[in-house]
Amino acid sequence: MAEQVRAIRTRQAILSAAAKIFEERGYQASTISEILTVAGVTKGALYFHFQSKEDLALGVLNAQNQNLPLPERASKLQEIVDIVMLHTYRLQTDPMVRAGVRLTMDQRAEGLDRSGPFRNWAVPVSERLDKAQLQGELLPHVDPAETADVIVGAYAGIQSMSQALTDYRDLVVRVSALLRHLLPSIAQSSVLASLHLGESRAAEVYHEALLLAQEREAAGALS
Amino acid sequence: MAEQVRAIRTRQAILSAAAKIFEERGYQASTISEILTVAGVTKGALYFHFQSKEDLALGVLNAQNQNLPLPERASKLQEIVDIVMLHTYRLQTDPMVRAGVRLTMDQRAEGLDRSGPFRNWAVPVSERLDKAQLQGELLPHVDPAETADVIVGAYAGIQSMSQALTDYRDLVVRVSALLRHLLPSIAQSSVLASLHLGESRAAEVYHEALLLAQEREAAGALS
Structure with missing residues (x-):
């Protein structure tokens, strides 16, 4: 269980770093090595969660869809x-x-x-x-x-x-x-x-x- | 007059090159030297028309506003x-x-x-x-x-x-x-x-x- 929590945190740290680098440089100019430096994780950890730069970008894109729950309305x-x-x-x-x-x-x-x-x-x-x-x-x-x-x-x-x-x-x-x-x-x-x-x-x-x-x-x- | 026509053509060639480079690399990653190479003009010619990368981008941005004339309508x-x-x-x-x-x-x-x-x-x-x-x-x-x-x-x-x-x-x-x-x-x-x-x-x-x-x-x- 502790390991699972750690994995979720690592994944979150990598995504936050990727979001920051994509935001600063744009998708084209961003590199995985910059994301590694900002995230402060090992190359192995990064590739365990994400296989490529595209994969990282898709992770950031999906993060905006994790909607908070909304109550149902009649309308x-x-x-x-x-x-x-x-x-x-x-x-x-x-x-x-x-x-x-x-x-x-x-x-x-x-x-x-x-x-x-x-x-x-x-x-x-x-x-x-x-x-x-x-x-x-x-x-x-x-x-x-x-x-x-x-x-x-x-x-x-x-x-x-x-x-x-x-x-x-x-x-x-x-x-x-x-x-x-x-x-x-x-x-x-x-x-x-x-x-x-x-x-x-x-x-x-x-x-x-x-x-x-x-x-x-x-x-x-x-x- | 011939000189004026040449100046307009040079300006157009520079803008087209800038549009191409901005399109490929994005604004941040584009450099004036790349634009020079694609435009095939001298540094002096470029700086005669545009003082900076921002100036070039504003030129491209403005090009979309050169609207063709539209006939007036009653509505x-x-x-x-x-x-x-x-x-x-x-x-x-x-x-x-x-x-x-x-x-x-x-x-x-x-x-x-x-x-x-x-x-x-x-x-x-x-x-x-x-x-x-x-x-x-x-x-x-x-x-x-x-x-x-x-x-x-x-x-x-x-x-x-x-x-x-x-x-x-x-x-x-x-x-x-x-x-x-x-x-x-x-x-x-x-x-x-x-x-x-x-x-x-x-x-x-x-x-x-x-x-x-x-x-x-x-x-x-x-x-």
């Missing part, structure tokens, strides 16, 4: 808003999420398959749109797969613009504006009127998710 | 759609536009002010939204500056997603979907019904713009 559209808001909060505060997003947006990272994060984000959005459609939340013409791609793609650009203009200081404001522009073409007006899209939603959802994670951990420890 | 919202569609066509076909967009989206290009292109794109969109508002095309709650930023930011992400998933092959389809999702929260429904948002619009607008540019050039040569 599946609200769940989508909450996923977006939670990611927004984490993007402003968590270096690993930030590094994953930057790698995703690195349009020159040849040899690295960046399609994963776009697809991974589109899936939970698309699934909730399917449920929203079944329970009558959506306007009749909506194609859940198409709409999910529009939400994910548009969000990717809004965060990039916010980073370029204000280093993410205005991210929540911009995300809230995006949602107000997209949802009227997706939601039935009665549903639209009840959605929480405001700027305060990001921090609210984050704290709710943290509490839920702690509750689940406590329940797990007792069982 | 200012249609003009916005056409700006977006023309850019989409050029992004699929013009290496310099592509390089400018990638530099804009390079979230690790420290020391390079990437805010310019986002602002430069938002200005013509915002101006047309102002006019659209004056002539009653917009829904009452629309804030032109906010909406312009949403359109520009969302577009930036849609193109990035299209590049990651299909190397821009599905760009027109995705852009058309984005516009169909954004415009219902912006336009009066009577205006909305008359807008051309379809996928064929990109090539149509491009050819119209080319014709207009040729006409203007011919008129200039005659005067």
